[in-house]
Amino acid sequence: MPLESNARIVGELASRGYNAEREAVTLLAGADDAAAALEAAVEAAPDDALRITTDHVRAALDDRGPVSNDGSDGAPSGQPSATPVNDDGSPVETKGSGVANETGPTAGVGADDRAGGRDDPGSDEDHRGAAHDRDPSRRELAVGNDMTGHSTGTGEYADFVRTFRDRYERLSGLLRGRVNHRPAEAIADMPGGSDAAMIGLVNDVRSTKSGHWLIELEDTTGTFPALVMKDKGLADVVDEILMDECLAVEGTLADDSGILFADSLHFPDVPRTRVTGGADRHVQAALISDIHVGSEEFVADAWSRFTDWLHTPEAAPVEYLLIAGDMVEGVGVYPDQDEELDVVDIYEQYELFAEYLKEVPADTEIVMIPGNHDAVRLAEPQPGFNDEIREIMDVHDARIVSNPATVSVEGVEVLMYHGVSLDEVIAELPEEKASYDEPHKAMYQLLKKRHVAPQFGGHTRVAPEERDYLVIEDVPDVFHTGHVHKLGWGKYHDVLAVNSGCWQSQTDFQKSVNIDPDAGYAPILDLDTLEMTVRKFT
Known part of the structure; x- marks a missing residue:
């Protein structure tokens, strides 16, 4: 087929397991025979390459044969390796918050309430290296509870009364x-x-x-x-x-x-016995949040390792990417933030984020919700961005929805919520019930209360609407949050609660409030079994 556009070239390379430098894509698109040039560039790349570089393309166009790189992963000389690897070539796995091992943080999830943390890096051999059919026609993705474009509140007293009346009617129905x-x-x-x-x-x-x-x-x-x-x-x-x-x-x-x-x-709570959903094939979703592009502390190298890995055969089952808010660092979010910004213009931050998102395989299904650093109203529920920013982030046909939102992924119900209310839960409850080191336990409390932001008038701002979009009316299979920059997960009454960490190393502001972030982790969820592996890319 003709490959006259950059997007087609990126998609064709992604289907073969390759990422590519932007200049390399441009060179291929400008070739007299783009399809032949692409074939030659792939042939010119080393066997262990993850990314097609401009050198590979030039070698192919000049018919100079394969190009050797200093790195073992096919990256240009002087660039970081694609990802930390084990002896078998697989990315390092970690058991996440609470399990002391060489690759992960140590905090406090016991073995009994970890959700599918695998005991050794090679425990997914059944799927590693096997052929995987990334057939978009087999995918099923639907979004619910998206209030984008449906906001009705004017801030009048009557609006708040209506919101709380709806909250009462729906939650009391669970208790009657x-x-x-x-x-x-x-x-x-x-x-x-x-x-x-x-x-x-x-x-x-x-x-x-x-x-x-x-x-x-x-x-x-x-x-x-x-x-x-x-x-x-x-x-x-x-x-x-x-x-x-x-x-x-x-x-x-x-x-x-x-x-x-x-x-x-x-409490309204989650039933102790319930039937969970599951895909009818082996397919995975990556759960990430808090990327914070525009910050001086954005871990760009780790992000590139992550996206490089997504192009490998091992990551072929990862057909979905669910991002729980804070795509960019934002402007004026906390005191003296401008001193820690690498990009000071909010629109340029989103443009740069869009460039990083292009590194993800082009045929990946992406769902994004906003967070408190994003350019939307702070009051929850947060609509999924205005048209100008949505146009900037229009990459790979990503679905941009409100915070919170429910996402049905091949029979698995995922509740995505950025997580600002976790600050309030952690501040109000005893440490053994909710803490930053064990963010999933604070998430258990929200599940128990069947509401993602129950307390009004504190840190969490609530916007009055005709209905309370923050009620957890239907019990999800997976509850995915971010915000607190800490990695942790566990199961509460068969609901997998996951806080996915961040992609930003410690800022001066975080030091001042004693936050030590877990940066560069990607929880990978098996949608057929609801087991999870956390990959570390720092």
Whole structure:
């Protein structure tokens, strides 16, 4: 077929497992017979090359034969090797946050709640080197909960009322089958000593002088207080309560019917037994986030190793790339950020990001959501960029959707959320329940509450809409976040929670707030088994 365009040449090289330098692509496109030139350039490249270089093309056009490079991976002299490799040539794998080994960080996920972390770098031999059919016709990808272009909020008080009413109705519906719910006004009219249960949004929670806890719940009819006695054994549950989340309380009314003595507390939660989805073939998705192009600390070498690896036969099953926000570093996000910028213009940052995204194989299905560093409103849900920036990032027909969004990938339901609310969860809850070293545990709390940003009025800004797009109405198979720049994963009631780290080394600002990022990691998810391997490219 004719190869007159750069895009066709990139796609043809990708189908053969090669990346290419931009100048090399331009030389091929300008050849009298682009198809023949491409064949000759591939023939001129060393057997272990991952990238077609300008030297390979010139050698082919000049009929000078193969070109030798100093590096063992076919990269131009002086360039970094394609990726850290094991003895068998495979990229280094790591078990992720919490497992001490030579290639990964050490933090705190136990062996029992790791999700498919493989014990040795060669444990995926069944798929390595085998032929893989990257047939786009076999792919199935659908996006749900995308509010881009559907924002209705004006910021009026009535808009907030509508949002919280929708939150209450949908989350209380998940609890009504578990408790004999009565509205607040009905409970107030019940005789003292009666058994009662109420579902409401947490309006207040505080400790009493006696060491008990007073929780005020609000529904659409009013508010009602519940007292949790310290000897009830519910302290562990009370520790997890956040303002504005939906909660059910069961107990007994006081003699004067003025307060409900709580016997049990219930979150909407995820069912303990459920059927997970799965692809009917061996296919994989790479889960990444927080690329931060434009920052002086963007790890460009690691990114190139990652994209080079994506062109290898070993990575042929990686047909999907899901990016959970912060494509660029942004401008004015934190104090003195301009001193740490490599690119100071926001549009130029996105243009540069688009160039890096072109290094990904052209036939990869890409889904992107924004984050708090991106050029969209900070209030969540965040729409998927304006038309000008979408046009800049129009690479490989990427799907650019809102934050959060649900993505169905060949039968696997993935909830993508950038993760700003994780800061709030980690700040409010005890360290053993949520911490930056174990970000997946904070994600467990969001799953338990069935809402990605339950607390209103703190660090997480919420935009009022006709419906609350932040409710986790349908339980996902995979929950993918970023934001905190820490790698961690585990399973909560069969939901795989993954925080995918970042592609930015430590900035001065991060040093000031004691953040030590996990940069250059790519969790690779098997969509047929929901097992996961984390690849390290730094």
